[in-house]
Amino acid sequence: MKVSSCLFNSLMLSAGVGLLAPLVQAGERVEEAQPAPVELDTAFVTASGAATDLRDAPASVSVITREEIERQPVYDLNTLLRRVPGVTGGFGPVGEQSKIKLRGLDDKYTLILVDGKRVGSSADLSYRRDLARQDLNWISPNMIERIEIVRGPMSSLYGSDAMGGVINIITRKVSRTWTGSASTHITVPKDSDRGQTTQYSVNATGPLTESLGLRLGANVTRRAADEVEARRDARGDFMYDDGAGGSKDQSMNALLDWQINEEQSLSFEAVHGVEHSWSSKKTFGDWDETVGGAFGPSRLTRDSYILSHSGDWSFGTSKLDAYLNRYRNDLEVGKANSEEKIVEGSLNLPFELLVDQRLTLGGQWKREELTNTDTLGTVPVDYRGTPVSGSTLKGDYSAAFIEDELFLLDNLSLTLGNRFDHSDKYGNHNSPRAYVVYHPHPDWTVRGGVSKGFRAPSLKEGSAGAATESGGRGCGSLRPLGYVTGSCWMAGNPNLRPETSTNKEIGVSFDHDGWEAGLTYFHTDFTDKIADFGERDRAFR
Template sequence: MRSIFTLVCLVICTASVCAQTEEGVIEEKTAENPIQLMEMVVTGQSEPQSLRNSVYQVRTIDSERIRMRGATNLQTVLNTELGIRFSNDLTLGTSDIQLMGMSGRNVKILLDGIPMVDRGSTRESLGQIDINSIERIEIVEGPMSVMYGTDALAGVINIITKKGHSGSNLILSARMQEETAGKEYNAFDKKGIHNQSLALTWQNQRLQFSGNVSRNNFGGWQGKSVGREKDWMPKEQMLYTAGARYQGSRWNIWYRFNGADETIRYFGKRNIYTQIAGDKDYTSKRWFHQVQSELKVNEKLNLNGVLSYTDYSRRTLSTNVDANDRRTLSLEPGSQDKSIFTTTFLRGTAFYKVSNAFSIMSGIDFSDNGSSGARISGTPGIAEYAVFIAPEIKVGDVLRLTPGLRFLKNSVYDAPPAIPSLNGKLTISKTLDFRFGYARGFRSPALRELYFDFVDASHSIHGNTNLKAEYSNSFNSFLAWQAATRPHFRLTSTLGGFYNIFNDLIDLALDPQNASRTTYLNVHLFKTTGFTIDNKLFTKHIQASLGGSYIGRYNQFSADPELYGELPQFQWSPEINAYLLYTFTKIRAGVNLFYKYSGKRPNYESADLINVNLAETEGFHTADLTVNKSFGKYVNLLAGARNLFNVTTLNNTSTDTGGAHSTGGAVPMSYGRSWFLGLNIQWSKN
């Protein structure tokens, strides 16, 4: 293989790293001691809460695990997490996430507690967040509709960014990483993956200013394609962040800007007669502004406010390239297009601690979503207003209960008058906790599902203004055992189960009136259920985990099963995952292994909503291996291999091969085994 990787870079690192959320320092690590001293969570909490005291089941991915993955995107970090799967659309260059058997709009993606905006059911926003700005990730399993509203039926993924350290300091950081795409790599012709990042932070006791810019360049992957075509399309991405923060004794406020400028390039096949090829550039621009503030009125009352604005657009530029590589604009209908999606979001919360046994959190939410473009019918908008309340009741040290109610008004759909939830934690013993929860869910169709029409050579997807809103009832429970909690040794085991019932779930299907069109339809009844087990070990030198899940999914396509056929049973899929981070203290090095087995995925499908058949996607193994070594006080080297089992595509028995949005044929998963090398040199004034 060709010589890889010429690297020059400057970055930051201190012997100890403090991870911090907007509420304060939550953990501390050193190179010599990776064990977490105090693991805190903030997602869904009235105030920062220790992981054990939370009434919600929360999984965390800390900064150490993120750093050791050597990831250039969030998908790499999440793809070995239990219950999470990704699907890829190679025609559009996008990916979607699935959580605990549910996907798309039912998974809420938050950035520092603020919803991310997407065009539709796919969660493109996950790939447009700078991995270098992330401190930790919190995953809440189960519905959070009362706290976070629409899209939180399956759960919440909250991405928490770095907020800096206390005291005065000047921090300069940079990163450079080179990676192959399968066997393809060249430093000079853009083959492979090339990542560079540069960040600067200045702060004193009260003020902080920070900025970060990252460039990701993926040259695509030829795979089995020939000529100009590629199995995976090239992607160029620039990511920007800038922030300012004021910290007072009782009041703080901070502003953050996140920008993404991304272009995905599709190279068409040349016509054998005219020698003309049709190319497409898909250009996305995301400008995300957020302001957050906290006021501590007194020891009992805290007020928080959030305001954000997102301007997200995706443009399609179609060109024709002749035999002499001369490029002209395509004149085909719909070949030039730009769709714009905007969201204004406002959230205010108040937390009042009446006593040690009783506290109450209440708040208001407002979101205003608008869209426009040639493929969108008119300039539609959807606004939603909500008021929620969630008291917490403590019965001694044994029981915590958090009932909740959300009252909402939707400008398009008749929302239920109130959405209830109940979460609780029972302390059975000093080492054993039992969590349980119920929540009612409601989701109105998104603008894309209602009004967006997308037609090209590979797609014919049309919005459906007759869609109904989704409703759900969800139940979950978890038994957590703290087997050992000594200072340098911690062992935990968690056994969980869940059951979700969805009515009128929105999904893509062939239009019953026109088999050449794909549209959004309501599935009459959809259920998921399953069991999970997760075991974690932390010592002075080791972070390790071993877990598994068994998840079932059930579809009934019609309210009249005697006419259209009722699906007979749940279809099940297993998963196993594990990771191991081992630190060699004396030589300041480490080796890290991440593994997951995703079992076969059965799925009922119907091309005409009358005849139903069972399709199946085969299971697969994936694993990443990385090694790291520190040199001196500031330099760190990270190298490794991804996708050790060299998975590219999965066999799929779906018979849907004739539709405009076909699910038939091989399922793309990756571009094969790849190798990477990254160099970090980190500098801090103090």
């Protein structure tokens, strides 16, 4: 039985813990602070440069609210997201079927944000990207206020990586009074040879002074390895995708929020996480030392540091973020590190010129670095098989974007935008967008638009010196792409060009007294799509 068809019996144990303010006068009544409800009419911020009425959002969007998260006993975000229209994947703990995909596009086309900021990507540190876990579970569900999902390209706002859409995880804000919670979540599979999952989460938030607040959170999730007997297919290759390895994920975060005055706030956040993973001998059978190191124990570490400033001025609002994302993957056969430095900001200016308008201006600077000390035990070769030297890859990117929402009528709006991206390796690129939202009736919405998508090759995809080898066990998970059998290696190609796409969509939706329905047609034309060469002389490239 495949992982995707397993039945799970879930047990959710939770306990709320109220934390009182440190100074309370005797006999004074203290009420536990309740989180403010999510006002969906004005909460949606991912599809445009400013907070927007959900029904007016210039994109195909869905929102998972805090109430929905609390009603569903889940320990990971994949389980929540796979129920959203237009989302596929989320079945099983590892492998391709575990990846969340928007509109059928590979997970690398989905940009993951937390509070509007990139979380980085650990996929290029993995022995094989197709077997890497998606960077969705560094935060526990009880820290989340809502999740905003935008289906379709958002390159005009977010640039590369948002070609398929955006998942923006909005966390709970610092409370004005001390409050906290703790929860335990246990998932027991119906089949005894599948691994059990246990999760422990705790968080607390409250004021330190009148203007300074603190939020703390910690999460531990452990999944036992499957004990499925290793099998071979008709070719004699191991079918190791039948069983998933074990993992233990630990994460901690701390956020300091300083309300400078009524117009300005400054915050600093630090995030640390460690993901241990291992394989089951019973599932994976016998393998040599190289393969055992690649698929055996590993330790992935994530550290993020974020400094943010928000301003609410007489002329508009501003946002400025500077942050650092670091990942380190330790395997028995080698180490790999990635670092991402980002500075980005935006300015939102409402004004009236013939009609009411809302103008958003912004920019971004990003530097990426990928270091793979020994290419995971293999000799670095290019896509032709020629040995090359060098294992540290770097890339610099900068961008400027503009977006204008024009409210032509009370029930009709037009959004126009464009983003200009510059890469030190791939040059300049424009990503324009035009989108219309029309309400013919209070219960009905018609929306549609045309946009350009853009994605630059990752550091690993575009480098001849980034290569990994199967180590003798083959690449069975790549068979849908043309791979047949035998050992294989995968390497980057320095001659790649950025992927681009032209996207068209039109949809209609109905919403009345809790009854919702919608239908959307979309069409995407790819240009210079990055794909694997396929098997050639026992090499899959």
